[in-house]
Amino acid sequence: MTRTVQLTLFATAREAVGASRLERAVPSTGVRLDTLLESIAEEHPRLRPILRNARVARNGEYVVGKRLRVRPGDEIAIHPPYSGG
Amino acid sequence: MRSPSTRRTVGGEPISSEVTDRPITLSQVAQRLEDSGSGAVVLFVGRVRPEVQAGRRLTGLDYEADRRMALARLSDLERQARRRFGTRRIHVVHRIGRLRVGTASVIIGVAAAHRSMAFEAARFLIEELKREVPIWKTDRWARGPTGRRRRTRRRPRGARSPG
Numbered sequence: 261m262t263r264t265v266q267l268t269l270f271a272t273a274r275e276a277v278g279a280s281r282l283e284r285a286v287p288s289t290g291v292r293l294d295t296l297l298e299s300i301a302e303e304h305p306r307l308r309p310i311l312r313n314a315r316v317a318r319n320g321e322y323v324v325g326k327r328l329r330v331r332p333g334d335e336i337a338i339h340p341p342y343s344g345g
Numbered sequence: 346m347r348s349p350s351t352r353r354t355v356g357g358e359p360i361s362s363e364v365t366d367r368p369i370t371l372s373q374v375a376q377r378l379e380d381s382g383s384g385a386v387v388l389f390v391g392r393v394r395p396e397v398q399a400g401r402r403l404t405g406l407d408y409e410a411d412r413r414m415a416l417a418r419l420s421d422l423e424r425q426a427r428r429r430f431g432t433r434r435i436h437v438v439h440r441i442g443r444l445r446v447g448t449a450s451v452i453i454g455v456a457a458a459h460r461s462m463a464f465e466a467a468r469f470l471i472e473e474l475k476r477e478v479p480i481w482k483t484d485r486w487a488r489g490p491t492g493r494r495r496r497t498r499r500r501p502r503g504a505r506s507p508g
Contacts, residue, residue: 270411271481315479320413337411337479344408344415344439344480345391345451345471 262333263288265296273314273338276306290329293318293336297326315339361435362419364410364480366442374454377436383456387463389471391451393444402487408441408450411479415439418478422470430466432457437470439480450482 267282274280277300284296293316301308316323317337318330330336361377371388378386396403423435434456444450453470457463474480 268411270409270479271483317411317414320417337414339411339414339479340481342476342479343482344410344478345475 264332265291265330265334265336267300267336267338269338270340271343272340273307273310276310277304286330286332288332290331292326293323293328293330294326296330296336310340311338313341361423362416362437362439364412364415364419364439364441366440369438369440369449369452371452374436374438374452378434378454378456383433383463384458385460385463386454386456387460387467389451389453389467390449391471393446393448393450395446398486403446403484404487405443405445405448405485406450407443407483407485408439409481409483410439410441414479419474422473422477425473426455426466426469429469430457430462432462432466435466435470437474439474439478441480443485 263285264283265286267284269277269280269282282300284300286296297311297316301311316326317339318328319335320337371390374388375386393403393406419437419439423437426432426435432455434454436454437451439451440449451471451474453467453474455463455466455470457466
């Protein structure tokens, strides 16, 4: 059974962490998204300023308010400001 | 992750847009706009612009996308453009991967009854794409005095940037 959350990091977020994917074990009751992101920012301080301007998506949908709970099996994407075109 | 092209449906609705790591061409986009009985077709091409900074030359850009969400956002934009401007057909292709200076990175095609609708919709689509679609570019510079070669853009390249 899945007990982890997968995070995908793009662009500056990937560069700050040095990896495009991270995996974090979470309890089956879930964890608050802001708590999860804070623990990752503790490990990767360069990510912190990027998170302030990033959009966050859970399972392909943008997250509104980071108090949302993420549960095992969820996929979180960190989107720094876009620069396509 | 590196499949040559991704096309599918979002919420059962076919998406015309593509995010691909293969070269993109005007004819491939124009073809998708044919037989629509439209009086006007506008095609926009965004290309990797040459640039020199502090004596270093830009050799190209690396594009990446969150494909699933990029396609969903692009199909939203197509729907919005259809509603706002009454266009008949829209086809957007964005290339990702390593692109050299001069290479087309995005092509937007709009077919509409009249030219004003087609021009306005194309303008809307490129501006919104830059703001709202999860695609990123990272600069690649020829090795210069600083030895630093890569920088991911934190923001789109300002108003003078077409693509």
